[in-house]
Amino acid sequence: MAVNLLIYLALMFCSQVDGQEAILHVSEGSTVREYCLVYNSSWSNISHSLTGAQSYKLVNLTSSPLCERGQLTPDFLLGQAVAVMPGECDFSTKAQVAQELGATALLVTSTDSMVTPSANDSEYRKVNIPLALMRHRDFLDILQVFSDGKEVRLYDPPAALFDASIIVMLLLAVFTVAMGGFWSGAAEKVKQTADPSADVNDEHSESSELSLYSPLKVLLFVGMMCVMLVLMYYFYRWLVYVIIVIFCLASATALYNCLDSLMTAVGFGTLSVSCRGKTLSVRSLLLAAVCITLAVIWGVYRNDDRWIWILQDLLGVAFCLNFLKTITLSNFKICVILLSLLLVYDVFFVFITPFMTSNGVSIMVQVALGPGAGGEKTDGKEVEVPGDFSPSYEKLPVVMRIPQFSSLAQNLCMTQFSILGYGDIIVPGLLVAYCHRFDVWIGNSRRIYFISCAIAYCVGLVVTFAVLLATKMGQPALLYLVPFTLLTSSILASVRKEFRQFWSGTTYHVLDDSRKPLLSDGKSGYADGVREC
Structure with a gap:
């Protein structure tokens, strides 16, 4: 399995769109928020640092897809960034209309997945302002947090060559x-x-x-x-759930085995209780409850990337340890x-x-x-x-x-x-x-x-x-x-x-099921005192 599976590059001779993720920096007084942007770096020129990014006022035109100028005057958006809705026309058309109105940046809010905006070469040359996509829910958050005096800056910090x-x-x-x-x-x-x-x-x-x-x-x-x-x-659509269920069961069992062995190694005693002639280990019951609970929590919140990776790594380490102990x-x-x-x-x-x-x-x-x-x-x-x-x-x-x-x-x-x-x-x-x-x-x-x-x-x-x-x-x-x-x-x-x-390997060989075990005198397949020449 590939390590650190990030972006897998396609064949070098294939034509590519140079897509990038950038940051929308919104500020008003001491209040600052940052949001995700997706843009095409071969189409839009965005600063690589916050200090070098130009500051714009943000105008809300999400009631319009901005596919034509309509009744708006040429200088209506002069020196400002504008947010519009997607659809009804392509990105290039929206950007050209925004340019005619004097806008210096175009933000297209998206309720769906954000895919790198693209156009043909002739359309690239007609657009001279930054164009980027942002989540519609992020834009709603901006409207709720900030007033009309907010300022926005677009920048794309370079990714570090090495990550800790x-x-x-x-x-x-x-x-x-x-x-x-x-x-x-x-x-x-x-x-x-x-x-x-x-x-x-x-x-x-x-x-x-x-x-x-x-x-x-x-x-x-x-x-x-x-x-x-x-x-x-x-x-994948169906089998992934089978693997998830198997992982929950296997990781809970593995974590139990790891913790039980660790407690035994450090001399942690077991408290046993008898009930109707049966003896139960309190330590085992507590460990089983903890391990099952952790596996269930992972199963419920497995898609929350903010923190569930911690629990997944814990269960994963236990799974690997138990596998290496069990399989020889x-x-x-x-x-x-x-x-x-x-x-x-x-x-x-x-x-x-x-x-x-x-x-x-x-x-x-x-x-x-x-x-x-x-x-x-x-x-x-x-x-x-x-x-x-x-x-x-x-x-x-x-x-x-x-x-x-x-x-x-x-x-x-x-x-x-x-x-x-x-x-x-x-x-x-x-x-x-x-x-x-x-x-x-x-x-x-x-x-x-x-x-x-x-x-x-x-x-x-x-x-x-x-x-x-x-x-x-x-x-x-x-x-x-x-x-x-x-x-x-x-x-x-x-x-x-x-x-x-x-x-x-060891002298303690594992025999095939088809082989018979050796007798005490070192000969196989014969009763005592009966041998062939």
Whole structure:
């Protein structure tokens, strides 16, 4: 899944409209408000700083679409900005009429999604004043807050090349991978301490862990992921609700497991009560109530971008941690097969599928952001911003989201996020977890495999973000994370002359269902005292 999925650029040889989000600064005395604008920077020249922006009086003509001058005198709007309603004629006609009336800026209020205003080249040359779209509800707010003495300025602050949200995302991802790997290794150590013979067919082991040990199962797993992604692309409208329900259930369970294990680790006792012969744990009941409540709150307010990202990230971290603890890879061979296949899967659905889709956007980006994602390129050419602050479309809860701190204009239009998919945490995290379990198997108290692989993941993620900033283009993070983690682990095992054991995994092999367990004397398939020559 692509990291930090922002605006995915279409093919460079396609004609593009240079769309931008800007800010409408409204002031009257000490009262100041700012609102979202959408304009075409190749058509309208707007200042990049507030201090350099010209100040206008704002005239309300929203009772008219301003498609013709009518009874208005030529100097009626001299030196002023004018707000009008959309419709009945194109933007170019409205702007030309406003120019004839002496207006210095045109604001078109919109009740629908705001798409970059455009025209043909001949119309561009006829318009010399700034033209921008704003939300109609924002204009109503201006009328309610300010009197007729208000002044407006239009400006487009340049976006920062680097946003601090990337650092927060980096720390969150590395923490999750490291803690998930640590938890997996710690569980393996407890299992060995409790039962040195470590019978993998033990009922408790089967209920708490699921091991991927067969290449065929890995192929089936990746194949199912491909099919599911394609189905989500074509049937997003219905399947998104299935994923939301599954996420609520899975994240609540994962959060419960994480908190319960944490309380057990710190020595927090359990208070049990008996009722009709049954014993109930008060701690378990309280934890279950809290986890279910948090999952329900997320489900109800999942589209409120102002704050729900905090709860989604909390549930997401718990989901990833529990996944890394529960799903284990039996040996390095399985790690190589799984990570390599998912690398191909990631690159294909990010870089190759744009050539196959009608709108030039990759299947991965379309599914991750949702088909109605605002603030994104539409048809590879235009910027579209929802007319409402709360998007009406549903988004998949499969990403970590951190709001960007420096995108002032973009955040006014719609909160912009740095995004990292769960797959970019879980997939390399499975290898980190395997490295920690291998440290436990060979009795390495320094945990050199675990620490080295976790550092490699951190470096790979830094490289991913560096490429993202350099190319201004969403990246398939596994393209960098998989080589860094696999090569680091392989080189370390080779240098320590433990590669064969590292490749084969633990001596506690998981047997195929078709195989029979070994007898106590080491021979299989024969009764005591009966052997073939």
